[in-house]
């Protein structure tokens with residue numbers, strides 16, 4: 001029995017839902033209100049890895065007795081545990097490519113997309129201090145997650161964070177366009193559709209729909225077509241109907257790297 | 258085994274990110290051509306190296322005409338591509354755990370430790386060079402993130418606040434690893450894996466930083482299980498063969514570590 005636990009249809013949750021559909025795995029969706037994130041996480045407090053995630057609290061995928069987090073590693077887990085149809089190249093170099101790209105997506109792109117999304121979502125929403133304070137004083141969260149929530153709720157459009165996020169969002173759009181040019185498409189790695197298409201799509205889609213925009217950077221031609229190809233996949237259409245896309249504070253921007 | 262060409266690994270001292278693929282190759286018994294890139298001479302930003310790895314980071318590996326960077330992804334490649342002992346658990350949940358810990362090391366524990374090392378060691382060891390040369394060196398760094406790192410290290414611009422935060426994170430990472438090793442013989446469970454190689458390359462130095470840097474994160478008192486785990490790793494012959502490629506930057510005696518009294 002598979003259950004996808006989320007605190008909203010964030011890019012990470014969307015990516016996992018798509019991968020589950022691609023694998024034709026039926027799953028239950030356990031969606032929590034974002035305000036209830038700590039309480040929802042408490043159900044997993046027995047596992048150190050689940051409460052010390054640097055990506056953020058959710059998504060978490062429960063698979064029987066096993067529970068796994070971190071979007072990119074959930075995707076890898078699904079492909080390891082349910083090999084058909086394969087969503088990674090069969091050769092070692094192709095696998096390296098998937099992992100190197102996923103590293104870029106997780107380390108650079110995801111924090112940027114989340115910050116830009118949080119600015120759109122929370123600016124001017126008058127989030128009461130009381131909500132922010134609840135996150136900031138939540139003992140179950142790590143100090144950096146408390147900070148991430150506090151910062152997102154109190155100062156969602158922080159100037160420095162916005163500048164850094166625009167820079168990285170442009171890197172994301174450039175990278176996708178570059179990979180498609182290099183591989184010749186139709187997918188990021190060429191002929192084979194992989195978990196990297198899924199992960200990158202979840203992050204790039206808001207720029208294609210116009211939900212988010214980034215300074216001085218238009219989404220490229222190849223990227224636009226690739227997004228459209230993604231949207232046509234049955235395994236993508238279904239999860240897109242599971243809920244409104246939302247943004248929540250994700251991994252912090254690297255302090256050093 | 259299929260005949261396959263020898264990989265070429267571009268690396269610095271056999272620790273941190275460079276040490277990861279070095280040790281993985283050694284564990285797989287893969288012979289490789291080793292190219293030493295002297296980070297403190299900025300070899301990694303010179304045109305010859307940028308032609309190989311445009312990101313200007315170390316390590317990088319070339320195999321069968323293809324360039325790879327990102328040390329953790331290189332390690333997975335090494336395990337997938339070559340025969341030899343398996344360095345990744347077969348069980349998907351354990352493999353997930355291996356990857357989780359590698360990310361924790363790569364993006365939380367390691368960078369915090371690295372910031373302290375750069376402030377204490379890397380910065381001071383290049384700072385006295387010609388200021389114009391240093392400026393030109395910084396301008397030649399391709400990645401914005403690395404440019405910032407070098408600028409801060411060279412001009413001593415780490416704030417007290419960010420250093421304190423890094424110290425806190427090293428303490429926190431060490432405590433979490435200890436907790437994991439209380440329940441598991443190896444980082445990802447009951448088998449030695451890439452996660453041990455990854456963690457070793459950053460944790461081995463911590464008992465030595467306890468006094469020199471006033472950072473008591475890993476030691477007999479605070480993290481006894483980690484000290485035992487370190488000993489288990491030090492006993493592997495691959496540490497000796499990998500460290501033999503050091504040009505003098507490690508200053509740790511493997512026999513002393515193996516014989517260390519853990520009370």
Ligand SMILES: N[C@@H](CCC(=O)N[C@@H](CS)C(=O)NCC(=O)O)C(=O)O
Nearest residue numbers: 273274301314315316327328329403
């Ligand atoms: N994520 C990369 C990071 C590589 C990296 O930043 N390596 C450091 C040395 S450990 C480096 O290249 N420093 C050279 C520089 O900053 O100029 C990896 O794991 O390989």
